[in-house]
Amino acid sequence: MYALRFRRTAMAVTAAAVLPLTLSACGGDSGPDTAADKSASSAPAEEQPTPAGAEAAPAGGPFGPACASVPREGAGSFDGMAQDPVATAASNNPALSTLVAAVKKAGLVDTLNNAENITVFAPTDDAFAKIPKADLDKVLADKQMLTDVLTYHVVGRKLTAQQLGSGTYETLQKSTLTTSGSGENYTINDNSKVVCGNVPTANATVHIVDTVLMPDS
Numbered sequence: 001m002y003a004l005r006f007r008r009t010a011m012a013v014t015a016a017a018v019l020p021l022t023l024s025a026c027g028g029d030s031g032p033d034t035a036a037d038k039s040a041s042s043a044p045a046e047e048q049p050t051p052a053g054a055e056a057a058p059a060g061g062p063f064g065p066a067c068a069s070v071p072r073e074g075a076g077s078f079d080g081m082a083q084d085p086v087a088t089a090a091s092n093n094p095a096l097s098t099l100v101a102a103v104k105k106a107g108l109v110d111t112l113n114n115a116e117n118i119t120v121f122a123p124t125d126d127a128f129a130k131i132p133k134a135d136l137d138k139v140l141a142d143k144q145m146l147t148d149v150l151t152y153h154v155v156g157r158k159l160t161a162q163q164l165g166s167g168t169y170e171t172l173q174k175s176t177l178t179t180s181g182s183g184e185n186y187t188i189n190d191n192s193k194v195v196c197g198n199v200p201t202a203n204a205t206v207h208i209v210d211t212v213l214m215p216d217s
Helices: 002-030 035-042 065-069 078-082 086-091 094-106 109-114 125-129 133-141 143-151
Strands: 118-123 166-170 176-182 185-188 192-200 204-209
Touching: 065 192, 078 086, 078 192, 086 094, 086 109, 086 118, 086 204, 094 109, 094 118, 094 125, 094 143, 118 192, 133 143, 185 204
Parallel strands: 118 204
Antiparallel strands: 166 176, 176 185, 185 192, 192 204
């Protein structure tokens, strides 16, 4: 009889000792303070994708595919060009050598360097190469015609990329050009693309274009 009571008492004690351990183990799997829950609660939220068709407007710095070819250092870099007036700055950019030669031939170096707060649409060497050689030679040989073509690329105010979105602007040649586009894609007169825009110089904003602009004759 005594042995039976002893066995029942021992079983009760054992059950009482095991029960809290079992509950504790169960609570560790589903309680709010587990490591898994903490990790989940502290994980950063996923970034929302950009809506389809959305196009961010460029900031104040240079933009466009041709900007990648601009030297990173020296007088021809963006920082270097920003220190010089526009004709001098252009002379340090190897992609604008034909334009620089034409500006010198027309005697417009001082005119452009001394102007204040202007915009220059600067055709690349490849843009001049699109013109048949006979036609280009004819323009280069006629100083007045050359001056008209070059001053048609200059607007007497600084134009940001946003202002290129849709506008008509008077040029130093006294006729107008039109601009259109958005984001990083802008077109001048419906046929000349901006390939490197918002290039700063000491007195001008330069938008490098892939086609020479021709004023109405």
